[in-house]
Amino acid sequence: MTSWIDIAALDDVPPRGARVVKTAHGCVAIFRTAQDRVYAIDDACPHKKGPLSEGIVHGTAVTCPLHNWVIDLQTGMAQGADEGHVNTYEIKVENGRILLDSTRLMARTAA
Amino acid sequence: MTCKLVVIGAGMASGRMLEELDTSAFDITLFGAEPRGNYNRILLSPVLAGEQEFNEIITHDAAWYAEQGITTRFGETVVKIDKKKKLVVTPQGTTPYDKLVIATGSASFFIPVQGNDLPGVVGFRDLDDVEAMLAAAGKTDPKAVVIGGGLLGLEAAAALHKQGMEVTVLHLMDHLMERQLDPAAGYLLQKELEGRGINVVCKAHTAAILGKDHVEAVLLEEGDLFPADLVVMAAGIRPETRLAIDASIRVERGIWVDDAMQTTAEDIYALGECVEHDTVVYGLVAPLFDMAKVLAKTLQGQTAAFVPPMVSTKLKVTGVDLFSVGDFAEGEGREEIVFRDPARGIYKRLILRDNKIIGVVMYGDTADSGWFFDKLKSGEDISEIRETLIFGPAYQGGEMMDPLALVAAMPDSAEICGCNGVCKGTIVQAIQDGATDLGAIKAVTKASASCGSCSGLVEQVLAVTLGDDFQAPAPAGICACTDHSHEDIRRIIKSQQLKSIPAVMQEMSWKTSCGCHICRPALNYYLIAEFPLDYADDLQSRFVNERNHANIQKDGTYSVVPRMWGGITTPQELRAIADAAEKYNVPTIHVTGGQRIDLLGVQRQDLPAMWADLNGAGLVSGHAYSKGLRTVKTCVGSDHCRFGTQDSTGLGIKLEKILWGSWTPHKVKLAVSGCPRNCAEATCKDLGVICVDSGYQVSVAGAAGMELKQTEALATVETEQEVIDLAVAFIQLYRESAAYLDRPYKWVAKVGLGWVIEQVVDDAENRAALCERFEISQSVYRTDPWAEQAKPEYQTNKWATLADLTLEAAQ
Secondary structure (H helix, E strand, O other), rough: OOOOOEEEEEHOOOOEEEEEEOOOHHHHHEOOOOOOOOEEEEEEOOOOOOOHHHHHHOEEEEEOOOOOEEOOOOEEEEEEOOOEEEOOEEEEEOEEEEEEEEHHHHHHOOO | EEEEEEEOOHHHHHHHHOOOOOOEEEEEEEEOOOOEEEEEEEEHHHHHOOOOOOHHOOOHHHHHHOOOOOEEEEOOOOEEEOOOOOEEEOOOEEEEOOOOEEEEOOOOOOOOOOOOOOOEEEEOOOOHHHHHHHHHHOOOOOOOEEOOOOOOHHHHHHHHHOOOOOEEEEEOOOOOOOOOOOOHHHHHHHHHHOOOOOOEEEEOOOOEEEEEEEEEEEEEEOOOEEEEEEEEOOOEEEEOOHHHHHHHOEEEEEEEEOOOOOOOOOOOOOOOOOEEEEOOOOOOOOHHHHHHHHHHHHEEEEEEEEOOOOEEEEOOOOOOOEEEEEEEOOOOOOEEEEEEHHHEEEEEEEEEEOOOOEEEEEEOOOOOHHHHHHHHHOOOOOOHOOOOOOHHHOOOOOOOOOOOHHHHHHOOOEEOOOOOOEEHHHHHHOOOOOOOOHHHHHHOOOOOOOOOOOOOHHHHHHHHHHHOOOOOOOOOOOOOOEEHHHHHHHHHHHHHHHHHHHHHHHHHHOOOOOOOOOOHHHHHHHHHHOOOOOOOOOOHOOHHHHHHHHHEEEOOEEEEEEOOHOOOOOOHHHHHHHHHHHOOOOOOOEEEOOEEEEEEEHHHHHHHHHHHHHHOOOOOOOOOOOOOEEEEOOOOOOHHHOOOOHHHHHHHHHHHHHHHOEEEOOOEEEEEEEEOOOOOHHHHHEEEEEEEEEEEEEEEOOEOOOOOOEEEEEEEEEEEHHHHHHHHHHHHHHHOOOOOOOOHHHHHHHHOOHHHHHHHOOOOHHHHHHHHHHHHHHHOOOOOOHHHOOOHHHHHHHOOOOHHHHHHHOO
């Protein structure tokens, strides 16, 4: 079951950039690529918890601002030699609005 | 019973001897004529020149002697040794000894002419002499005459000149430092000193020192007269042997000692400059330290013998590179190899006998002196390398180990990449698994992925592992997205007038859709530099620090550094900084090396409000986060400093006001020092200015980070405006032609300093054009980003969170 929450307009997030959504269990970074695709992942690099939302976005990946780990936005997996992953969340754009699936976020909070 | 050891003289030789000695086995009493502890006499020259403080050269203070259980009687002069009763006598009484060490050193030799006892005539042996000289230097229009052009005299002359005195050196012999230098090197040295404004007169026979109540002038036999407020006697030293003579101990030129440092009297030993060993009296410190070791052993009942060491000489005058060792007189059976480069003032001479080096004289470039000295000491046969010997170790093919052999010999556990902790075995494994170029190894192992300084080593591991399959890398693309080099990209942006990142990527066939974190910041910079008026800065292609105008820290907080122009601040600014620190709960306040205050641990959401507060007090961004102008470090210069020659602070502020806000390929740091003492450390900056009486010395391309490099001279000019024009033109040239992330020193190494000088110094028209282009760019960028980013629209678009779901969860 999904539970979509309207969090913002697509234009509130800069292309090749990110903004942050606060949740009860930590910050989630909402990314927008050059092709206007959006992704939601935990805003903490699996390496040293660097804020991925502040990284440079390229293709469907982001480079962590602290130590240049590259994280795939689609899978949350670290690329190259680095090992680790971050949580990803269901997200979509409808009528210029970004919708985030809150099921996992809420479930966690409740647990 | 504990042996009573009495030591007369608290100088460097006895100090070292006491260090070598097991002091617990003795009951030691130390007499010193000077009312202070032991200090490094060799460093009196830097103290005189104002380059060091006296307390920096103290080697043994009262506490050290106390720790060793040594009784010190400083300021108490021993007047007599009673050999029969085994006593030493001072005006205060007698002290018995079981063993006695004479270490009375030497005194300056005062040439026997009329007037040599006038006030104002000093030696150069101790701190009192230095203080007397400094007092004389403090007079108006002070003049000094140094008698003696040897090591000591020249150090004194250079130091006094630096203290602002008009200095004349009178030297009896045909050329300076004739005991250490041959005539050619002596000539170069004289030319250098004269170039600095020191008057040198050789073959000068002093007839008399004139003056009524105080020295006024020195008269030569030739009739020349040199006015003087100060006369420094540096014509040699005289071993202090009076006590020994009075005690009927054998004295030649110095107190005679055998190989164990024993005098002719029972239980009396001697060492240091007061002794003569095998007909030689020593004045340099290395042999004295050897004596100290020998005597310590002798006193402890061990056998030891003093072997005269080979002693080399270096002159401690800032900016004069001079080295000599061994025997360099001409003679039967001797050959020599000489290298001269008059334009650069370089002279090297090797003296050979039986294919061995027996003497070395070097002037101007002494980098290889250690290598030659080793060859001299080892007595190595140099016939094999004779043809290239003079060029030093870099030209000895056989001398240098093949670097590949070195890498091949490394064990698998050897660490290659220090940043990421990658060892050789990991890299070899990656290569065997198919990573056959640097980029692939970087991607798979992270080796060389951080600072990059090990990439040469990684390539050598590749070469060793792959053998013949290894292909030296073609000029690599700047990242995996392109095969083009930085230089190619800059050239094509300019020639094709490509004015956006997508345009560059399209025209230059980028392999990725929108680049990566390596190429995008570089492209963004190149476009800013090339089209300052047309191109809009792309924040999404900037590293976080430049996007957020603050430095991200390991925990995701930021540091905030307000600009302090030239390092000058006010009570109001400091209050505003303190208020902001309290208001935003700044946990750490740190003073930076660039004369700024760093507020660390600021939360991201507090940045705009904090900036607004700081702006309110007139403070702007210090750009401590940017590839741009960071700081212009200054000293207080002629405003306050008694040595300052120009307004270094004012010039630093002017430079900073012109340069701030500009983006550059990498960070840029400047400094302006008010005098050659260089308190602002200008000679390791990207651009440094040293003020001198006659103007400004501008030098560039220094480094003080992962690499350490002194700046190289760009030009010497007379006015502040010329300095500013040079600085602006240099930085604009750097902005226009350097590869992104190359600091100026790396860029200068690539393009050559000669080319930079041609562009910036020699070609006035080009310099003006560079300055003009810089000003066009600054019309856009000379602005405070904090004021901009603190505006309300940025709050909603950038600084605020997009949504807060914690509230929903609470429902």
